[in-house]
Amino acid sequence: MGDDLQIDIDIPRYFICPISLEIMKDPVTLSTGITYDRDSIEQWLFSKKNEVCPVTKQVVLDIELTPNHTLRRLIQSWCTINASLGIERFPTPKPAISKTEIIKLLKDSKSPHLQIKSLNRLKTIVLENEKNKRMMESAGAFNQLTTIISNVYDHDIIMSSSSPEVSGADEALTILYHLKLSQAGLKFLFGKAGNFVETLAHVMQRAVSFESRAYAIMLLKSMFEVAEPVQVTSLTLSFFKEIVQILNDQISQKATKATLKLLINVCPWGRNRIKAAENGVVSALIDILLDCTDKRVSEMIIILLDHVCQCAEGRAELMKHGGGLAVISKKIFRVSSVASERAVKILYSMTMFSGNSRVVQEMMELGVVEKLILVLQIDCGRKIKEKAREMLKVNARVWKKSPCITYDLI
Known part of the structure; x- marks a missing residue:
């Protein structure tokens, strides 16, 4: 009107x-x-x-x-x-996408000759609006999409971006990611025959495009947010190998954040922190942290390192890295209160459970002792002060030689 x-x-x-x-x-x-x-x-x-x-x-x-x-x-x-x-006549609206049309496109995607065309149309539909996403999920689209992906990446097909099979699988993965499935849909992926988690690990290992690898890790992150404990504790060493490779390759900022969130979710369960440590996660995290300017990414890395350093394998890997203790100490009070508390926890784990004379001496040479004294002097959380005080007390015999420690503190 x-x-x-x-x-x-x-x-x-x-x-x-x-x-x-x-x-x-x-x-x-x-x-x-x-x-x-x-x-x-x-x-x-x-x-x-x-x-x-x-x-x-x-x-x-x-x-x-x-x-x-x-x-x-x-x-x-x-x-x-x-x-x-003064009343204007409303124009006849453009016909909306129907479930019948979506079901037909999904059926066509089963045909090798029609697959690419139907998947391209489905991708256009899913990117249009939220309603179309929910319509496609209610039509059971994820069932056919996961089948297309599994048929390629669970078999020894030669990976070539120009291959129709690979192109179809990558399009199906793009659609599946952008569907933003509900909790019920994500749980369906865990129940998919053939273990779809392993299928996505194969995508990360064998996909030609960085985009497909990124979609795989971001989809896995969403899946593990609704996973049952038994699904989290049964992850394989090869799964962690591919996850760590994503960190090493630095595909994109979104992929890195998704990988960190996934690892934070799964590492506390079972032997996962050991599996992650054995596949080089500590070295990958320290390498990223050395040059990281994103505070959220830095915080997630320090949280994850805290999880991994709760096992002997993780602490051993941290000591092997030349910049490990130094960069963790440096990040205290430079990222967030959460990161500072977790960084002190990491140093505490190193001192109390792996604190041989070489570790203790190195912490003094790298300026860790000065940072712990600073923790005592400024206004911060009670827990972080207690851990700093205990570390200083336990190692007082060695650290009192540090020129930064005053007579009063000794």
């Missing part, structure tokens, strides 16, 4: 959307039988992530919206009749 309309118009009540209380431009009927304006109900269901019908409060099991053509024509006719009062 025109913004300058000054007279009252008797609008039929059934023209009004129950959510926005405005006249409907594109009326659609939900599976609960209530009609809404498309924009309003899509925002309610997909942007605000509500799962119930606003009017009936019933759980919406089928998210497909059925166009109410009869009501739309009535509204358009009413607008035309009242055009003299």
Whole structure:
């Protein structure tokens, strides 16, 4: 309606959307039988992530919206009749993507001759809006997509970016990542026959494009956020080998952050911290930390190093790296309070559980003692002060020779 309309118009009540209380431009009927304006109900269901019908409060099991053509024509006719009062006729909306169309495209993707074309169309659909993502998930798209990926990466197909099989698998992986699956969808991937976690590890190992490797690690990160303990404790050494390689290759900032989040989630479980240490995660993390300017990345690295250094293998790997103790000490008070506390915990683990004379002497030479004294002198958390004080007390015989320690502190 025109913004300058000054007279009252008797609008039929059934023209009004129950959510926005405005006249409907594109009326659609939900599976609960209530009609809404498309924009309003899509925002309610997909942007605000509500799962119930606003009017009936019933759980919406089928998210497909059925166009109410009869009501739309009535509204358009009413607008035309009242055009003299400044009311504009709403144009006929572009047909929305239907579940039937998505199911057909998924079926076509099973054909070698139609696969690339159908996957390209599905990618366009999934990138369009949140509603399409949920529509594709409800149509079971992830089942066919994971099958296409597994058929390539779980077999010894020669990796070539121009190969139709590889191109199809990479497109399927792109779509699967951008679906942003719900918890139920992510849990389905764990239950997929053939172990889809290992399939994604194969993608990280064998994929030609950095983009596919990045999508694989970011999808794994999302999967492990909803994983059951048994799924986290059964990870293999080869899985950690590929994860660490992603860190070494530094594919992208997003891929690095996803890898760090994944490792933070899985390392506390079972023997995972040992498996990670044995595959060189400590060296990879220290190398990144040496030149890192992103505070969030630095914080995650220090948190992860704290997890790994809780095992002897992790502490041994840290001592092997020439810059390990120095960079951890340097990051105290330079990243965040969380990072500072975790960095002191790492030094504590090194001192109390791997603190031979060489380690203790090296910590003094690298300026670690000065940093611990600084911890005692400034305003910071009680736990971090207690650990610093205990380290200084235990190693007082060696560290009292440090020129930075005053007579009073001794």
